[in-house]
Amino acid sequence: MYQTPLPLEYASLGEDETRARIRAAKERLGERVVILGHHYQRDEIIEHADYRGDSYKLAKDAGAHAQAEFIIFCGVHFMAESADILTPDHQQVILPNLAAGCSMADMANNFQVQSCWKQLQAITDVSKIIPVTYINSAANLKAFVGERGGTVCTSTNAPAAVRWALAQGEKVLFFPDQHLGRNTGVRLGYDPLVDMVLWDPFKPLGGNTAEAIQRANFILWKGHCSVHKRFTVEQIEKARRTYPGVRVIVHPECELEVVQASDENGSTEYILRQATEAASGSVLAIGTEINLVNRLAKENPDKTIFCLDPQICPCSTMYRIHPSFLLWILEGIEAGEVRNVVRVPDNIAEPARVALRQMLKVL
Numbered sequence: 600m601y602q603t604p605l606p607l608e609y610a611s612l613g614e615d616e617t618r619a620r621i622r623a624a625k626e627r628l629g630e631r632v633v634i635l636g637h638h639y640q641r642d643e644i645i646e647h648a649d650y651r652g653d654s655y656k657l658a659k660d661a662g663a664h665a666q667a668e669f670i671i672f673c674g675v676h677f678m679a680e681s682a683d684i685l686t687p688d689h690q691q692v693i694l695p696n697l698a699a700g701c702s703m704a705d706m707a708n709n710f711q712v713q714s715c716w717k718q719l720q721a722i723t724d725v726s727k728i729i730p731v732t733y734i735n736s737a738a739n740l741k742a743f744v745g746e747r748g749g750t751v752c753t754s755t756n757a758p759a760a761v762r763w764a765l766a767q768g769e770k771v772l773f774f775p776d777q778h779l780g781r782n783t784g785v786r787l788g789y790d791p792l793v794d795m796v797l798w799d800p801f802k803p804l805g806g807n808t809a810e811a812i813q814r815a816n817f818i819l820w821k822g823h824c825s826v827h828k829r830f831t832v833e834q835i836e837k838a839r840r841t842y843p844g845v846r847v848i849v850h851p852e853c854e855l856e857v858v859q860a861s862d863e864n865g866s867t868e869y870i871l872r873q874a875t876e877a878a879s880g881s882v883l884a885i886g887t888e889i890n891l892v893n894r895l896a897k898e899n900p901d902k903t904i905f906c907l908d909p910q911i912c913p914c915s916t917m918y919r920i921h922p923s924f925l926l927w928i929l930e931g932i933e934a935g936e937v938r939n940v941v942r943v944p945d946n947i948a949e950p951a952r953v954a955l956r957q958m959l960k961v962l
């Protein structure tokens with residue numbers, strides 16, 4: 600979807616006026632709108648959110664406000680699509696900036712996944728392969744999974760979702776994040792060198808031999824998160840040298856060796872809970888998006904909380920949700936002009952809903 604340029608009257612507003620007008624518009628709209636803010640959003644967006652969470656929590660929160668006409672999703676495109684699929688038809692889901700996508704989600708598209716499936720069909724019994732897509736994927740890939748008896752997973756429920764999938768079949772096709780897939784498989788006791796193959800969508804058979812695929816339990820799509828890929832073992836070693844006794848917690852979208860060098864790994868909600876519940880005086884080095892880590896540090900002044908990579912940039916696509924876009928959306932609704940509605944067509948939404956509901960069942 601294409602984002603039209605923000606009108607100059609919004610783009611040129613100062614921070615204080617934007618904030619004041621967002622508050623006023625939200626107040627006037629009352630229960631007609633609910634604003635959801637992903638943890639990786641900047642503080643200037645989070646301060647207006649009725650709910651904050653990771654993609655799993657927000658997918659559930661989106662369904663809890665049946666009276667709201669508009670759900671304004673301050674996150675990225677695949678999250679708004681999931682919210683639209685899970686909410687009733689009378690609710691409209693809005694993404695304030697349609698250019699807010701996810702580079703990881705873009706690493707697997709419908710054409711590539713269909714082609715992968717056809718190639719697998721030629722060398723193995725695909726009825727024994729259960730597709731599992733990370734929630735960070737387009738709606739048509741969730742539909743692909745729903746049509747084939749698979750499930751969506753999140754970083755919160757990935758181990759349970761993969762365990763469930765392996766109980767339905769013999770193999771899992773996991774996309775688009777190879778790291779979450781690999782870390783989950785290792786957590787469940789599988790050997791990354793023996794039980795897993797990597798599927799490169801630009802190579803025949805994903806760059807594997809038919810025998811290797813036939814032997815494997817996990818076919819991992821060659822995708823990654825550009826934010827979490829930046830964390831390294833060297834950063835962890837440096838943090839341990841600088842702060843002996845530091846507790847290192849990383850997100851499972853990080854590479855396997857980083858996860859193995861950490862003390863714990865878990866979803867964004869898990870990281871948030873650990874930081875909040877840690878004893879006063881604790882020192883925590885975190886491997887996830889910088890906006891969240893800085894917020895945790897600010898909200899827990901009695902602890903030392905820092906990002907493993909101080910140079911890390913924020914998730915650049917999340918960052919496209921600027922407060923000016925939020926204001927443009929809210930004032931548009933007041934004026935009767937509903938902008939940036941994300942609507943998934945029924946033929947995609949129905950099978951995708953099957954896979955998303957399966958995700959909500961598995962914990």
Ligand code: SF4
Nearest residue numbers: 701702703824826914
């Ligand atoms: S942090 Fe990574 S996975 Fe999450 S939205 Fe940004 S690019 Fe996508």
